[in-house]
Amino acid sequence: xxxxxxxxxxxxxxxxxxxxxTQRPERGDSSGSGSIGSSSADADVPRxxxxxxxxxxxxxxPRGYPCKRIIKNVSGVVRPGSLVAxxxxxxxxxxxxxxxxxxxxxxxxxVRGDIRVGGRPVGDFMHxxxxxxxxxxxxxxxxxxxxHLNFMARMRLDRRTSCWERQKKVQQLLRQLGLTSSxxxxxxxxxxxxxxxxxxxxxxxxxxxxxxxxPLLFCDEPTTGLDSYSAQQLVxxxxxxxxxxxxxxxxxxxxxxxxxxxxxxxxxxxxxxxDGRIAFIGKPEDALLFFRQQGYECPAIYNPADFFIRTLAxxxxxxxxxxAAVRKICDRFVMSRHCKEMTPENLGESLDDVSCEDIDSVVxxxxxxxxxxxxxxxxxxxxxxxxDPSIQWMRLLQKVAIATMAGLCFLxxxxxxxxxxxxxxxxxxxxxxxxxxxxxYSVLSVFPSELPLFLREYRAGLYGPVAFxxxxxxxxxPGLIVEPLVFAVLAYWLAGLRDDVYAxxxxxxxxxxxxxxxTACGFFFSSAFESVPTxxxxxxxxxxxxxITSGVFVKLSTLPxxxxxxxxxxxxxxxxxxxxxVQWQGVxxxxxxDPSLPCLSDGDHVxxxxxFDASHLCRDVVAMGVLYAVFHLLxxxxxxxxxxxxx
Ligand SMILES: Nc1ncnc2c1ncn2[C@@H]1O[C@H](COP(=O)(O)OP(=O)(O)OP(=O)(O)O)[C@@H](O)[C@H]1O
Numbered sequence: 001x002x003x004x005x006x007x008x009x010x011x012x013x014x015x016x017x018x019x020x021x022t023q024r025p026e027r028g029d030s031s032g033s034g035s036i037g038s039s040s041a042d043a044d045v046p047r048x049x050x051x052x053x054x055x056x057x058x059x060x061x062p063r064g065y066p067c068k069r070i071i072k073n074v075s076g077v078v079r080p081g082s083l084v085a086x087x088x089x090x091x092x093x094x095x096x097x098x099x100x101x102x103x104x105x106x107x108x109x110x111v112r113g114d115i116r117v118g119g120r121p122v123g124d125f126m127h128x129x130x131x132x133x134x135x136x137x138x139x140x141x142x143x144x145x146x147x148h149l150n151f152m153a154r155m156r157l158d159r160r161t162s163c164w165e166r167q168k169k170v171q172q173l174l175r176q177l178g179l180t181s182s183x184x185x186x187x188x189x190x191x192x193x194x195x196x197x198x199x200x201x202x203x204x205x206x207x208x209x210x211x212x213x214x215p216l217l218f219c220d221e222p223t224t225g226l227d228s229y230s231a232q233q234l235v236x237x238x239x240x241x242x243x244x245x246x247x248x249x250x251x252x253x254x255x256x257x258x259x260x261x262x263x264x265x266x267x268x269x270x271x272x273x274x275d276g277r278i279a280f281i282g283k284p285e286d287a288l289l290f291f292r293q294q295g296y297e298c299p300a301i302y303n304p305a306d307f308f309i310r311t312l313a314x315x316x317x318x319x320x321x322x323x324a325a326v327r328k329i330c331d332r333f334v335m336s337r338h339c340k341e342m343t344p345e346n347l348g349e350s351l352d353d354v355s356c357e358d359i360d361s362v363v364x365x366x367x368x369x370x371x372x373x374x375x376x377x378x379x380x381x382x383x384x385x386x387x388d389p390s391i392q393w394m395r396l397l398q399k400v401a402i403a404t405m406a407g408l409c410f411l412x413x414x415x416x417x418x419x420x421x422x423x424x425x426x427x428x429x430x431x432x433x434x435x436x437x438x439x440x441y442s443v444l445s446v447f448p449s450e451l452p453l454f455l456r457e458y459r460a461g462l463y464g465p466v467a468f469x470x471x472x473x474x475x476x477x478p479g480l481i482v483e484p485l486v487f488a489v490l491a492y493w494l495a496g497l498r499d500d501v502y503a504x505x506x507x508x509x510x511x512x513x514x515x516x517x518x519t520a521c522g523f524f525f526s527s528a529f530e531s532v533p534t535x536x537x538x539x540x541x542x543x544x545x546x547x548i549t550s551g552v553f554v555k556l557s558t559l560p561x562x563x564x565x566x567x568x569x570x571x572x573x574x575x576x577x578x579x580x581x582v583q584w585q586g587v588x589x590x591x592x593x594d595p596s597l598p599c600l601s602d603g604d605h606v607x608x609x610x611x612f613d614a615s616h617l618c619r620d621v622v623a624m625g626v627l628y629a630v631f632h633l634l635x636x637x638x639x640x641x642x643x644x645x646x647x
Contacts, residue, residue, distance in 0.1 A: 407494020
């Protein structure tokens with residue numbers, strides 16, 4: 001953990017424009033500046049938008065399960081400048097409704113009905129037009145608070161935004177959300193190496209959504225985990241954003257559990273959801289009146305929020321009566337003047353006053369170009385690698401230890417004798433296997449563990465599967481060169497393999513290639529399967545076939561025809577053959593102590609004994625290069641397929 005003073009070294013590496021905090025733009029303080037939550041700089045603030053929905057139903061249709069209707073034919077309108085508290089009992093459908101309105105329903109959820117923003121049917125533009133604070137936050141735990149915000153700013157802000165403007169925005173958000181003192185604190189993982197508190201995580205996620213200053217904000221339980229004072233501050237901030245003058249107030253929908261009376265009073269409207277229907281939309285005081293008219297009086301000392309939720313909740317033991325009561329309230333609300341006032345038809349003319357004809361003009365964002373996004377993603381992944389000892393440093397130390405141990409075991413055993421042949425081939429197999437199996441298995445968790453983060457950011461339109469996949473490959477590349485090189489240097493010279501610089505260099509290059517092909521294969525299995533155990537279940541039999549056909553355990557020319565073809569998929573075989581060629585080519589004097597016993601008298605004999613061919617060196621290297629490309633291509637295709645299926 002590096003909290004407090006001084007920006008960590010790696011953070012500076014990520015900060016590609018090191019001069020940005022000192023260089024002010026020539027034209028002075030202008031666009032992109034701090035309009036968040038303030039009434040200043042209104043010219044830069046996008047106009048408010050009206051959100052309306054009619055006959056909206058949402059169905060969950062998980063594969064293999066019956067379809068379930070979660071939201072049942074609801075209609076409503078939220079005007080610009082409104083801060084709306086969406087309340088209801090747990091499981092009432094608040095999150096599902098918000099996700100549908102925000103055009104962010106997950107895969108397997110069907111949305112039917114008419115949802116409009118500024119009179120225009122919602123579409124993918126909602127990712128630019130609106131921010132969405134999820135109930136569960138997902139971060140890269142190795143980043144600091146400021147690095148996360150900087151990354152998001154670079155990804156989300158218009159690419160013409162200057163570095164100085166971006167920095168100013170980030171610093172302003174850190175200040176407004178009370179995160180300045182933890183700007184250099186690592187985010188961490190709850191329950192594991194938790195560093196940032198739950199409330200700070202919430203505020204950080206909220207800050208990231210505010211970067212683009214979207215006119216429409218959806219917040220799923222933003223105050224959960226916050227103390228009452230922090231919750232009040234956050235709601236005050238939202239209130240300020242909604243209250244901007246000249247029709248530039250944000251439209252904010254916010255699910256909230258058990259707000260205090262004081263907090264509830266800060267919302268302009270409340271929307272009560274019960275059993276997938278809307279029981280009320282309007283001012284909190286009107287809600288109390290409406291419930292009284294239905295025969296439900298809120299006791300004087302009671303918190304109105306608790307009263308509404310209790311009245312609309314399904315009471316265990318009397319579910320049927322509770323459902324009937326909820327149905328009656330929802331039916332009465334549909335008939336009430338509050339509902340009639342809120343329907344899009346009745347708001348008709350006035351909707352157009354404040355809505356935008358052309359959504360693109362509201363938030364004109366030109367996202368960063370693809371190479372820039374790849375660069376940013378790779379930078380972030382590199383920080384993950386560098387800062388996670390289990391990924392890189394432990395592996396390097398392990399490699400040094402194994403290479404030293406293996407080298408010492410072979411020390412003095414390599415000679416120009418029959419026993420020496422066995423030792424050389426044994427040492428070569430150690431070089432191959434140690435750079436195959438552990439790297440292949442170690443990357444199996446890369447995609448299963450990062451899929452939630454990838455999907456969240458992919459759905460938000462930050463980047464696609466190709467950039468994500470390549471960033472993972474590129475960020476691991478330095479380690480995948482250094483690690484096998486360290487292993488090769490130590491093991492090669494300790495074991496006393498061929499004392500020749502050419503042989504050493506070629507062997508080292510093949511070891512590096514071997515590790516990279518193995519990792520490519522691991523990446524493929526990682527992206528093809530949902531979990532590490534499933535990937536392992538398929539990879540273990542596959543690697544046994546590769547190992548058996550590597551040329552060490554069975555003479556390749558004697559393999560049965562039905563299995564012989566598998567050797568051409570085995571980079572262990574190619575690697576083993578290439579390194580054997582380098583060791584044995586041109587060797588002419590292997591001692592045969594007992595002429596009556598079978599004897600490998602020169603290098604060609606040795607190669608022939610293992611069914612290797614001295615002319616195959618180039619073929620082996622090319623074949624490994626092809627396998628590397630094919631594995632990565634398959635891995636990328638699998639990730640694209642899964643991303644499309646889950647979007
Ligand atoms: N993808 C889905 N597949 C099946 N059921 C779902 C799905 N999404 C939501 N549900 C169900 O729909 C109901 C409403 O869920 P939702 O998360 O919207 O409730 P909520 O009001 O936000 O609850 P909470 O306040 O506890 O978060 C729940 O019964 C939930 O199990």
